Amino acid sequence: MPRVPAMLDLVRALGWLDPQRYLDSPRATTAQLTRYHTPDYIAALQRAEEEQSVPAEVRERHHIGAHGNPVYREVFRRPATSAGGAILAARLTRSGGIVHVPGAGTHHAFPDRAAGFCYLNDPVIGLLEWLDLGLDNILYVDIDAHHGDGVEYAFREDPRVFTLSVHEAGRWPFTGRLEDRAGGHARNIPVPQGFNDTEMEHVLHSVILPILRHLRPQAVMLQCGADGVEEDPLARLSLSNNAHCAVVRALMAEAPRLIVTGGGGYNPWTVARCWAAVWGTLDGRAMPARLPPAAEAVLRALDWSRAAGRNPPEHWFTTLVDAPRPGPLRPEVVEACQAVLQGLPPAVRPARAG
Numbered sequence: 001m002p003r004v005p006a007m008l009d010l011v012r013a014l015g016w017l018d019p020q021r022y023l024d025s026p027r028a029t030t031a032q033l034t035r036y037h038t039p040d041y042i043a044a045l046q047r048a049e050e051e052q053s054v055p056a057e058v059r060e061r062h063h064i065g066a067h068g069n070p071v072y073r074e075v076f077r078r079p080a081t082s083a084g085g086a087i088l089a090a091r092l093t094r095s096g097g098i099v100h101v102p103g104a105g106t107h108h109a110f111p112d113r114a115a116g117f118c119y120l121n122d123p124v125i126g127l128l129e130w131l132d133l134g135l136d137n138i139l140y141v142d143i144d145a146h147h148g149d150g151v152e153y154a155f156r157e158d159p160r161v162f163t164l165s166v167h168e169a170g171r172w173p174f175t176g177r178l179e180d181r182a183g184g185h186a187r188n189i190p191v192p193q194g195f196n197d198t199e200m201e202h203v204l205h206s207v208i209l210p211i212l213r214h215l216r217p218q219a220v221m222l223q224c225g226a227d228g229v230e231e232d233p234l235a236r237l238s239l240s241n242n243a244h245c246a247v248v249r250a251l252m253a254e255a256p257r258l259i260v261t262g263g264g265g266y267n268p269w270t271v272a273r274c275w276a277a278v279w280g281t282l283d284g285r286a287m288p289a290r291l292p293p294a295a296e297a298v299l300r301a302l303d304w305s306r307a308a309g310r311n312p313p314e315h316w317f318t319t320l321v322d323a324p325r326p327g328p329l330r331p332e333v334v335e336a337c338q339a340v341l342q343g344l345p346p347a348v349r350p351a352r353a354g
Contacts, residue, residue, distance in 0.1 A: 003265060004103045006272040006302055011279050013294040014320075018283075025085030025103060027077060028125065032087060035132075036124050036154065041112040045119060049076040062113045069114035079120040082106060086126030086261070093219065093257040094133050100282050101126075102275050105223045105263030107148040108173065115150065116173065123223055124154040126259060127161055130219055135257075136160045139217040141208060142167070143200075143247055144225025144263040145235035147176030147188065151223075156182040159345065162215055166191060166203055168228075168235050178336055187211070187340040189333075193236040195228070196327030200243040204250055206337045212254055214347050220255035222248065225263025226274040230325060233306060234266050240322035241274040245281045252282060268302045268309075269316040277320050287321045295320075 011017050033042050044062050048054045048071050059066040064075070082103045089099035107123050108116035123140065130138055140155075142148035142165040152175075155161040162185045165176050169190035176188040189203060212220065224244055228237040252258055260278060265271035280287060291299070299317045303309060315323075 003268060003271045006268055007102055007275040009298045010272050010276040010295055013298050016280055016283060016285055025081050026088060027080045028083040028087055033080065033083060033120060035128050036111060036121060038112045045076040064114055069117055075119060079106060083120050083122040083125045086122040087129045089259045090126045090129035090133065093259060096257055098252055098258045098282055100260045100279055102262040105225060105261035107142060107144065107223055107263065108150045110150055110153065121150045121154065123151050123221060123261060127221060131160060135218045137217050139212055139215055139220045141220060142223040143228065144223055145227040145237055146171055146264055147173060148223060149173050149175045152182050152186050159185045164211060168237055171235060178339055184345055189336050189340055192330060192332055195237040195239065196325050197240055197243045198326045198329050199333045200239055201246065202329055202333060203337060204247055207340055209250060210341065214344055216347060219257035220251055221259045222251055223261050223263045224278055226265030226271045229270045229274055231267050231270045232265060238325055240325040241277050242322060242324050244274055245277050248278050248281045268304055269299055269312060273320050290318055291320055
């Protein structure tokens with residue numbers, strides 16, 4: 001599913017793509033990728049792309065071609081380009097600023113194996129680039145419907161990166177329990193099915209922003225997966241894309257450096273609309289009540305093999321921003337928010353980056 005091309009086509013049709021501020025992501029080098037991933041794993045990915053098949057021992061060891069990680073034509077090049085975008089974003093924000101990398105956000109990959117259709121962990125690679133540039137107090141926020149397990153694992157023993165994941169409880173990869181804290185510098189908020197805009201607003205103002213203000217990070221990375229939107233087929237959350245834009249708007253107002261990535265999302269219309277709305281939010285654009293004809297044409301040209309794709313509602317073609325989806329603020333959400341604020345690491349005044 002061409003999620004990022006569809007989103008970029010939509011942004012271009014809206015007149016929001018400024019060629020002076022748009023850069024294509026470079027492909028990360030082997031040396032850059034082995035900053036986190038093992039050389040054997042990178043070599044196995046490269047061979048899988050060249051040969052379009054993998055032997056049984058590679059499937060067993062590295063999970064390439066197995067466990068929901070199929071071999072496809074650009075199984076190395078495409079993830080390596082996303083990783084290159086994350087590295088470039090870190091470099092561009094060395095002295096401050098905001099960069100949107102919608103093609104990044106593959107937060108499940110581990111050093112020597114693929115997971116969850118994530119082959120390279122580009123959030124980890126981008127965060128490591130920030131660390132290499134001298135930052136030592138970073139906040140990673142993940143609002144994908146699935147737990148950001150690979151990123152939490154990568155920094156489980158590194159107090160320089162604090163990870164905060166908001167995700168559906170009981171959803172694959174079945175990690176990120178409320179009590180899981182990775183040695184103290186991680187927090188997880190597993191939320192119930194039907195998690196709505198009202199509840200995300202509560203999480204934002206009672207947890208995400210208080211943790212940011214407590215830790216005073218030098219930089220924030222937001223993994224902005226779109227699979228928490230109600231129409232996504234792989235989760236059972238009930239957010240509108242207003243929730244994603246609200247988190248983005250709040251973080252960009254307070255983060256000295258901000259990288260926003262993509263992530264999950266499996267309905268082509270809701271993903272393209274959500275990430276285009278995020279792009280517009282980051283760029284201070286007014287959201288159109290109805291899309292102009294060129295943007296509408298982009299969305300009408302998409303297709304989807306699922307049942308919803310055979311009879312999509314008209315607003316998937318004509319609007320960018322969803323109708324809000326408020327709902328009850330349930331006790332389990334309030335209690336989870338209260339719990340994760342307990343025992344936070346002490347606030348440390350960050351050192352000035354060189």
